Amino acid sequence: MVELIYGFIFILIAIILSIKEEIRLEKEILYSAILALIQLIILGYVLIYIFEYGGIVITYIMVLLMILTATYIVNSKMNAKIKENKRYNKRYMFLYISLTLLTVTFFTLMVLRFSHVVPYEPRYIIPLIGMIVGNSMNAIHLVLDKIVDHIRSNRSILWGYLALGASEFQALRPFMRVAITSSVTPMMNMMKSVGIIFIPGAMTGMILAGADPLYAAKIQVIIMWMVLGTALLSGLILCYLSYRELIRL
Template identity: 30%
Template sequence: MENGVINIEFWRLISAYLFIVILLWLTKRRGINREKRIIIATIRMSVQLMLVGYILMFIFDHPSPWIVFLIIFLMESFAVYNIYKQLDTPLTKKLKFVIAFSMIAGSIACLFYFNLVVIHFKPWYEPRYFIPIAGMFIGNSMTGITLGMKQMVENFSKQKHIIEGALMLGAKPEKATKDIVNSSFDSAILPTINNMIGMGIVFLPGMMTGQILAGASPLVAIEYQIAILIGIAGSVGISSFLALQFGYKTFFNDRVQFLPNEKNEK
């Protein structure tokens, strides 16, 4: 036991992989071809987390604002790249810029407000707080934008004739796409809302559980978790709103023509 936390011995950690073996057996029994993906995912997760653990040990022992900024930059870059990849459709330069701007602006603004005003730790770049909180904000914002943009792009393609019909009747792009954009925004924030609804009754969140296991008072852990969830909701909401609000406009050219499946770089 170290600092009130029970250390997991190496052989006990290895024994946890029995759950992966069971999962592989279940997928094989059902005839689902996912064995290779599960194995690769398990190996990547294990290696990546081990590397991150050693990197964080070094960063925590040598705190520096420049290192923190570098890590945030890498997080944001990966998040933007992952959104592009998950959308799995050709994106215009304008839409790529909107996604990148919304992802970075929304998550960073909420992150700094949360750290400087809500938590208010010193120094402001303390990596033990800054990096984990940034990971939660950026990760959830990435998921929100991905879900929202994915639904908007798909519905634009499916409902092209409806949008064009509305434009022919004199509706402006904002009015013609309002229902789709609103539905997409709802999809973006729904997972976060569901987490908030089920929190504390259906499940205990990872951060709260970790703090309790580390010996923190359950009430202190709850305070942190409430603040984090509210901050995440704000980050997801603002990032997704910006992405959808500016994103839908990139599907129209200067002549207010709707081009859901064509590149409009002009």
């Protein structure tokens, strides 16, 4: 409890600066901080139960909940962004996003299961899949956000491709490339600076827990490769699945 009090000093500083500089983010900062605290404490209790008593089936159920939650978050943001477009099918997009996350998650689980990179146990599977789902969710959101903006600002180019006889997928493909590149560029930049500018979270946590630094570095590299690969894969899968909906934007 004392650690949380000291940690909250950083939130107080952010709130004070927001008020002083009239940034007007103090309520959002406080809300986000409290929400993170509640969610992580609940997660801690859930994981204690799963690690002690739960089996692989409960692990899969928790992974499915992660996927559904991530799908709902991304789909809600997309609905808010293009709510005026009646041709856009919200249910189809929810399905496409969930299928994309299911595919990359299943692929990751198979790699972890047969590669023996880490023990195939809830203690290892849940945090790793959480990273994959979370980063894939961010990548999908960036892809959709970028492709919507790019189509809206370059609609004449899109119509030009179609007028010249290109199929819907061929016309949308240049927009897909721009969106996917934008979504994975931050991850690639992070990988270029890792170890020189900062030590990433997983490696930091393992070192603080007493793990061998070289082993922690190996696991961190594998995680970053997985995150980058699944982020790009999720962007591609979503575009391939949803191009008929995206072309209507």
